[in-house]
Amino acid sequence: xxxxxxxxxxxxxxxxxxxxxxxxxxxxxxxxxxxxxxxxxxxxxxxxxxxxxxxxxxxxxxxxxxxxxxxxxxxxxxxxxxxxxxxxxxxxxxxxxxxxxxxxxxxxxxxxxxxxxxxxxxxxxxxxxxxxxxxxxxxxxxxxxxxxxxxxxxxxxxxxxxxxxxxxxxxxxxxxxxxxxxxxxxxxx
Amino acid sequence: xxxxxxxxxxxxxxxxxxxxxxxxxxxxxxxxxxxxxxxxxxxxxxxxxxxxxxxxxxxxxxxxxxxxxxxxxxxxxxxxxxxxxxxxxxxxxxxxxxxxxxxxxxxxxxxxxxxxxxxxxxxxxxxxxxxxxxxxxxxxxxxxxxxxxxxxxxxxxxxxxxxxxxxxxxxxxxxxxxxxxxxxxxxxxxxxxxxxxxxxxxxxxxxxxxxxxxxxxxxxxxxxxxxxxxxxxxxxxxxxxxxxxxxxxxxxxxxxxxxxxxxxxxxxxxxxxxxxxxxxxxxxxxxxxxxxxxxxxxxxxxxxxxxxxxxxxxxxxxxxxxxxxxxxxxxxxxxxxxxxxxxxxxxxxxxxxxxxxxxxxxxxxxxxxxxxxxxxxxxxxxxxxxxxxxxxxxxxxxxxxxxxxxxxxxxxxxxxxxxxxxxxxxxxxxxxxxxxxxxxxxxxxxxxxxxxxxxxxxxxxxxxxxxxxxxxxxxxxxxxxxxxxxxxxxxxxxxxxxxxxxxxxxxxxxxxxxxxxxxxxxxxxxxxxxxxxxxxxxxxxxxxxxxxxxxxxxxxxxxxxxxxxxxxxxxxxxxxxxxxxxxxxxxxxxxxxxxxxxxxxxxxxxxxxxxxxxxxxxxxxxxxxxxxxxxxxxxxxxxxxxxxxxxxxxxxxxxxxxxxxxxxxxxxxxxxxxxxxxxxxxxxxxxxxxxxxxxxxxxxxxxxxxxxxxxxxxxxxxxxxxxxxxxxxxxxxxxx
Numbered sequence: 001x002x003x004x005x006x007x008x009x010x011x012x013x014x015x016x017x018x019x020x021x022x023x024x025x026x027x028x029x030x031x032x033x034x035x036x037x038x039x040x041x042x043x044x045x046x047x048x049x050x051x052x053x054x055x056x057x058x059x060x061x062x063x064x065x066x067x068x069x070x071x072x073x074x075x076x077x078x079x080x081x082x083x084x085x086x087x088x089x090x091x092x093x094x095x096x097x098x099x100x101x102x103x104x105x106x107x108x109x110x111x112x113x114x115x116x117x118x119x120x121x122x123x124x125x126x127x128x129x130x131x132x133x134x135x136x137x138x139x140x141x142x143x144x145x146x147x148x149x150x151x152x153x154x155x156x157x158x159x160x161x162x163x164x165x166x167x168x169x170x171x172x173x174x175x176x177x178x179x180x181x182x183x184x185x186x187x188x189x
Numbered sequence: 190x191x192x193x194x195x196x197x198x199x200x201x202x203x204x205x206x207x208x209x210x211x212x213x214x215x216x217x218x219x220x221x222x223x224x225x226x227x228x229x230x231x232x233x234x235x236x237x238x239x240x241x242x243x244x245x246x247x248x249x250x251x252x253x254x255x256x257x258x259x260x261x262x263x264x265x266x267x268x269x270x271x272x273x274x275x276x277x278x279x280x281x282x283x284x285x286x287x288x289x290x291x292x293x294x295x296x297x298x299x300x301x302x303x304x305x306x307x308x309x310x311x312x313x314x315x316x317x318x319x320x321x322x323x324x325x326x327x328x329x330x331x332x333x334x335x336x337x338x339x340x341x342x343x344x345x346x347x348x349x350x351x352x353x354x355x356x357x358x359x360x361x362x363x364x365x366x367x368x369x370x371x372x373x374x375x376x377x378x379x380x381x382x383x384x385x386x387x388x389x390x391x392x393x394x395x396x397x398x399x400x401x402x403x404x405x406x407x408x409x410x411x412x413x414x415x416x417x418x419x420x421x422x423x424x425x426x427x428x429x430x431x432x433x434x435x436x437x438x439x440x441x442x443x444x445x446x447x448x449x450x451x452x453x454x455x456x457x458x459x460x461x462x463x464x465x466x467x468x469x470x471x472x473x474x475x476x477x478x479x480x481x482x483x484x485x486x487x488x489x490x491x492x493x494x495x496x497x498x499x500x501x502x503x504x505x506x507x508x509x510x511x512x513x514x515x516x517x518x519x520x521x522x523x524x525x526x527x528x529x530x531x532x533x534x535x536x537x538x539x540x541x542x543x544x545x546x547x548x549x550x551x552x553x554x555x556x557x558x559x560x561x562x563x564x565x566x567x568x569x570x571x572x573x574x575x576x577x578x579x580x581x582x583x584x585x586x587x588x589x590x591x592x593x594x595x596x597x598x599x600x601x602x603x604x605x606x607x608x609x610x611x612x613x614x615x616x617x618x619x620x621x622x623x624x625x626x627x628x629x630x631x632x633x634x635x636x637x638x639x640x641x642x643x644x645x646x647x648x649x650x651x652x653x654x655x656x657x658x659x660x661x662x663x664x665x666x667x668x669x670x671x672x673x674x675x676x677x678x679x680x681x682x683x684x685x686x687x688x689x690x691x692x693x694x695x696x697x698x699x700x701x702x703x704x705x706x707x708x709x710x711x712x713x714x715x716x717x718x719x720x721x722x723x724x725x726x727x728x729x730x731x732x733x734x735x736x737x738x739x740x741x742x743x744x745x746x747x748x749x750x751x752x753x754x755x756x757x758x759x760x761x762x763x764x765x766x767x768x769x770x771x772x773x774x775x776x777x778x779x780x781x782x783x784x785x786x787x788x789x790x791x792x793x794x795x796x797x798x799x800x801x802x803x804x805x806x807x808x809x810x811x812x813x814x815x816x817x818x819x820x821x822x823x824x825x826x827x828x829x830x831x832x833x834x835x836x837x838x839x840x841x842x843x844x845x846x847x848x849x850x851x852x853x854x855x856x857x858x859x860x861x862x863x864x865x866x867x868x869x870x871x872x873x874x875x876x877x878x879x880x881x882x883x884x885x886x887x888x889x890x891x892x893x894x895x896x897x898x899x900x901x902x903x904x905x906x907x908x909x910x911x912x913x914x915x916x917x918x919x920x921x922x923x924x925x
Contacts, residue, residue, distance in 0.1 A: 046269075046276035068263070112218050112281070113264035124521070126331040128321060138220035143322060148532040164322040165285035165314075168264050187525055 034078060034087035036094035041102045048106050050078060053087070061086065063106050069155050069172075076107065113160075114140060116171045119181035122188070129188065131161075133169065142167060147188045159189065197224055197235050197243035204228040207300065210293050212282035214265060216246075225268065225280050225293060227251065227300065234279055247279065254301045259294040261287065268294055327457075329650045336643070339650045343473075346430050353426050360419045361478070365485040367412040369493060372623035374405055379616030419478065427474030434652060435466045441656050447727045449658060451687060461655055465648040472645035480638050483631040490628045497617050497624075501604055505625055508596050509632050515592070517636040519585045526578035533571045540567050593629045600625055668746040674753045674834040675738050676703035676865035678724060683733035685723060692731070693719045695888040703834075706861050706878065708870040708896075710907065711885035717869045718759075720885075721837045724867065725754055737835075755833030757860075759841055759869070761824040763812030768797055769804040771812075771823055775831035783830060790859050791826035792852040793819070817841070818849035825856045836861060838868040840875060882907065 038053040041061075050061040059080060066075040066088070074091040089095075092103055114135035121132040128143045142163040144150055150162040159171040174182060194211040196202065208227040215221035215236060223236040224243065232254060234247040249272055257270035257279075265283040268290050269276055282290055296306035315322050316330035323330055347354045381389065382398045439462060450458065494502040544551060544560050551560055604621060607613040678701040686692035694716045701707050709717040722728055723735055726742055735742045742750070755775070763771045772787055773779040784804065788794040796819055800806045812820045821841055828836060838857065845853065854874045861868070861878075870876045877896050884892040884899065884906050891906050892899055899907035 045274050046278065108218055109262065109267070109281075111263045112214065112283070114220070125321065127324075135220075137214075137218055140220055145322075145324060148528065165283075166287070167284045187529070189529075 032085075032087040034089050036089055036092060037096075039078075039089075039099070040096055041099040041106075043102060048102065050086075063103060063110065065107065065111065068111060069158050069170075072107070076103070112137075113168050113170050114138075116161075116169055116177075116181075118178065119184045122184050128164070131163075131169075135169065140169070142169065151189060159185075194224070196226065197222075197237075199242060200224075200226075200235060200245075202226070202228065204230070207306075208293060208296060210280075210286070210289050212280045212286055212290070214281040214283055216278065216281060218281065223280050223282075225290075227293075227297065232279070232297070247277070249277070251297075251301055252303075254297060257294045257297040257301070259287070259291040266290060270297065327651055327654060329647065329654055331643075331647045334647055334650055336646050339646045339653065342653060343469075343646075343649055346433060347426075350426055350429065353422060357419065357422050357426060358481075360415055360422065361481050361485060364412060364415040364419060365482060365489055367408055367415060368486070368627075369489050369624075370408040370412075371405055372620045372627070373493070374401055374408070375623060376614070376616035376620040377401060379619050380614050381616075384615055423478050424474055427470060427477075430473055431466055431470035434469065435462065438462055438466065438652060438656060441658075445658060447722075448687070461651060465652050468645050468648040469652065472642065472648075476638065476641050476645060479634070480642060483634055483638060486627065486631045487635070490624050490631075494621065494624055494628070497621055498604070498607065498613055501600060501607070501613075501621060504600060504603060505596070505628065508592075509629075512589075512593065512629060512632050513636055515589065516633045517640075519589065520637050520640070523578070523582055523585070526574065526581060529574050530571070530578055533567070533574055537564075537567045537571055540564065589633070596629070597622070597625055667744070669740055669744050671738070671740070671745050671749045671753075674749075676834045677701065677738050678835065678865065678867075679736040679739075680720070681734045681736065683723065683730050683735060685719060685728065685730050685732075687719075687728075693888050694723075696733070697888075697890055698733075699883060699890060699893075701865060701867065703865050704863055705880045706866040706868065708868050708876050708879035708882045709885060710870060710876070710882055710910065712910075715885040716888045717885055718839065721756075721839060721867060721869065724835070725756060725837065726750060753834040754837065755828045755831040755835070756837040757824050757828045757839065759839040761812065761817075761820040761841060763808045763815075763820060763823060765808060765810045767802075767805045767807055768800075768823060771808060772804075772826045772830055774827055779830055784826075787826040787830035788823075790829045790856065791822045792856040793822035793826045796822070816845075817843045818845040818853065821845075821853055822856055825853070825860055829860055834864060836864045836866045838866060838870075838875075840869060840871040884910075 034053055040051045042049050042051070042058075044058075044060075047060045048062065049058050051058045061081070062079045062083075064077045064079060065072065066077055073093065074089075076089045076092060078086045078089060080086050092100055095103060114137045116133045116135050118134040119131065120134065120139075121130075123130045125143075128145050129147050130141065130143050132141050133139065142165075144161060144163050147161070152160045152162075154160065157174045159174060161169045161171070163169065171177065171185065174185070177185065193206065194209045196206070196209055206226060206228055208225070210225045212223045212225065213220060215223060215238065221237050222243070223234060223246070226233045226235065228251075230251055232247075232249045232251050233245060235243045236246045237243050238246070249270075253272055255271040257268065260267045260269060265281060266287050267281050268279045270279060271277070280290065299306045316328075316333055318333040319330060321330060321332055377397070378401050382394050382401065385394070442458065442462070491502070491506070494505055540563065544564070551557060600622060604613065604618045608615055608618050678699075680697045680699040683694055683697045684692050685694045693714075697716075697720070709720065711717055723730060724742075726747070729743070737745060737750075764774070769781075769784050772784050776783075781804075785794060788797055788804075797804055797806070806814075808815055808820075808823075812823070815823070821843075838861070854872065857872075857875065858878065868875050868879065870879065870882075876882060879896065881893060882896055882899055883890055886906055892902075899905055900911065902908055
């Protein structure tokens with residue numbers, strides 16, 4: 001709801017209260033890079049916590065890929081429990097061993113898009129196409145409808161396929177697939 | 190009913206199960222199966238970890254769980270809950286299961302507190318018979334379609350035109366019969382005239398020749414005539430039937446409840462009316478004809494072949510199914526190429542559209558070379574698929590022709606031997622070969638004709654599905670006529686939600702006196718537009734009752750209701766037509782004077798007369814050739830002409846200049862005179878003019894009173910809303 005104060009703003013409340021302007025937002029324009037050697041991750045009570053970089057204060061954090069399609073070990077943003085960014089890890093290399101393991105595990109938990117490694121078959125069933133694939137998370141069968149419209153190519157050679165149930169299957173690099181899989185896939189691109 | 194998937198095979202539980210949801214992911218994110226099982230006391234998770242036996246992975250007491258949440262992650266979700274000071278991840282799942290686990294989380298939350306869980310709305314996404322997922326917005330499954338039933342229903346549309354249909358069928362039969370004649374005539378031509386086995390006198394042969402040629406001519410001429418008549422008739426018939434179906438569909442659409450349109454996207458509806466009926470039309474006009482003719486030809490020729498030489502006929506029949514199958518496979522491959530081709534073609538179009546529309550941006554950032562390169566890529570993709578498609582077609586087509594040729598040659602050989610050994614006359618062989626030539630064409634066509642009919646029947650079924658959907662708001666026979674309304678509106682414990690499980694209005698009770706002006710105020714989503722929708726009877730209440738002049742809304746005759754309730758909607762929608770047509774939309778027989786009067790009341794007359802076409806100015810699609818302020822005033826004029834007893838005013842929020850704003854305010858004041866008005870107010874002036882304000886918060890009425898009364902309440906909801914937005918507008922003023 002918006003109230004227009006055109007032609008009739010004689011509100012007493014207007015003048016009397018010495019209203020202060022709203023506080024500036026928490027979004028700063030400064031970019032903050034975190035040095036991987038100066039932070040440590042640990043899991044407490046099921047949640048990921050970070051210690052550092054400045055003090056030894058521990059806080060619950062979450063991790064987000066900034067370039068999830070092209071970079072999996074770099075450009076990771078660390079968010080606090082309200083979802084505001086604390087800083088960016090330009091690369092995960094340099095994190096202490098345990099922390100690196102936990103970071104990778106956490107990211108893997110957050111991004112569950114299966115990556116297609118091989119396309120075994122695709123069969124047309126009426127207006128659907130049934131795909132049998134092998135992914136990095138196991139083998140899967142899914143159905144697509146109007147598949148050509150469901151394929152996106154956000155980054156060269158990287159294809160994202162959405163099935164009828166809203167699941168996503170990605171092909172990270174078309175050129176890296178074996179020829180048979182590629183031939184099957186190309187039919188629908 | 191909470192979802193009850195079957196338990197894993199090796200798990201037997203004594204206690205009653207409240208919930209069992211199967212997930213398709215293991216804790217480490219790989220594909221696998223897990224089960225969330227909730228009983229009265231415990232929450233258990235079973236998983237198939239390395240190996241095949243589902244094992245109990247997790248067991249927790251139900252009451253000790255706190256704040257269960259279905260968190261979404263990229264590509265799926267996690268159901269987690271707090272236990273003590275630990276956050277425990279219960280189950281992971283892919284997007285497909287997201288809805289069910291969201292429901293599970295809500296249910297768990299209620300059960301952990303000892304309350305009852307809500308009902309789940311079952312969304313039928315899969316065909317109940319074959320399990321294939323359905324397209325959203327339809328229950329028609331192309332795999333399980335009872336085609337015969339659809340066909341029969343389609344044929345029923347022929348009934349009013351049965352004479353034409355009958356004529357068409359007889360023409361088809363005649364045409365086929367006539368087509369079978371010429372090859373048959375070649376037998377006597379050969380045997381009696383040109384190369385008789387027994388000598389015959391020349392004049393006799395000449396006479397026979399003449400006769401046969403004339404007969405051939407007549408047969409062909411008649412055949413052509415019949416063909417033309419067939420085309421004539423079927424064009425008329427096919428178009429008439431489709432026209433009938435289209436109009437029926439549109440009429441039905443106008444009677445459907447708005448709930449139906451909420452569920453379906455507009456694109457789906459338009460596609461149903463246009464594309465599906467269009468597909469139906471092309472099938473009824475051409476497809477059915479071709480199909481019928483083809484079947485008749487195949488049968489007719491088959492019979493002739495069999496009669497003439499059954500052994501040779503078998504030689505022709507046996508490869509026929511193979512040809513059919515190859516055609517089907519061939520067609521499938523070509524179709525795939527064509528789909529890719531069209532897809533890339535439309536991508537190229539989209540690219541062209543986009544970069545030419547954004548030409549300024551391209552130039553400003555000096556990206557012309559890049560866009561040229563990208564265009565080259567798209568065009569190249571298109572060229573490559575086009576080449577592949579055409580090449581495949583050429584190769585396959587030649588291959589197919591060769592195959593058929595081989596078959597014919599076989600007939601030459603075996604038939605020739607028969608002639609040499611005098612089992613068969615030369616004439617018979619000639620006739621036979623001509624029939625064979627006519628045979629494989631229809632066989633090849635059959636495969637794509639069958640495919641076409643199949644798709645057309647699916648389109649027909651989708652159209653019928655729409656025609657069958659129930660009209661929700663229908664005037665009952667015992668509806669009361671109410672030619673003149675006083676305008677008293679009562680809400681009596683009204684509860685309503687667009688989805689049955691999520692009420693938007695909760696137990697609202699309110700009385701509006703005739704002639705009163707009520708301002709509805711609240712956050713977006715508080716229920717203001719919903720209340721208005723219910724008064725207009727666009728939807729039916731779930732619980733409670735709305736009454737007009739003491740009579741339930743459901744029992745008043747719909748036409749009286751519509752005539753006396755008017756609406757000025759928030760997004761002023763105008764139909765493409767003249768200004769005069771739009772103002773007089775409620776009453777096509779309004780006089781010019783009526784229209785001008787209404788425009789004057791709405792402060793619209795002034796700007797209309799300045800336009801070069803005056804009242805006959807075309808407003809453009811949706812009114813786009815007019816400014817926002819002009820559109821608003823025309824919408825007000827429209828309502829003035831309609832002259833309803835009850836007016837719904839949903840104020841537009843678009844900003845206009847100060848002078849136009851003043852005009853609009855004045856127009857509104859005039860409009861609401863002596864009418865019961867319910868205004869969803871945004872303007873301060875409207876709020877001040879209202880007799881009472883009704884403040885809604887999350888679907889319930891929290892305050893009622895005059896503007897001054899409510900503002901005086903220090904901690905009141907209205908006061909809070911006003912203060913908050915004063916702050917925002919002050920910041921805006923500073924920024925300006």
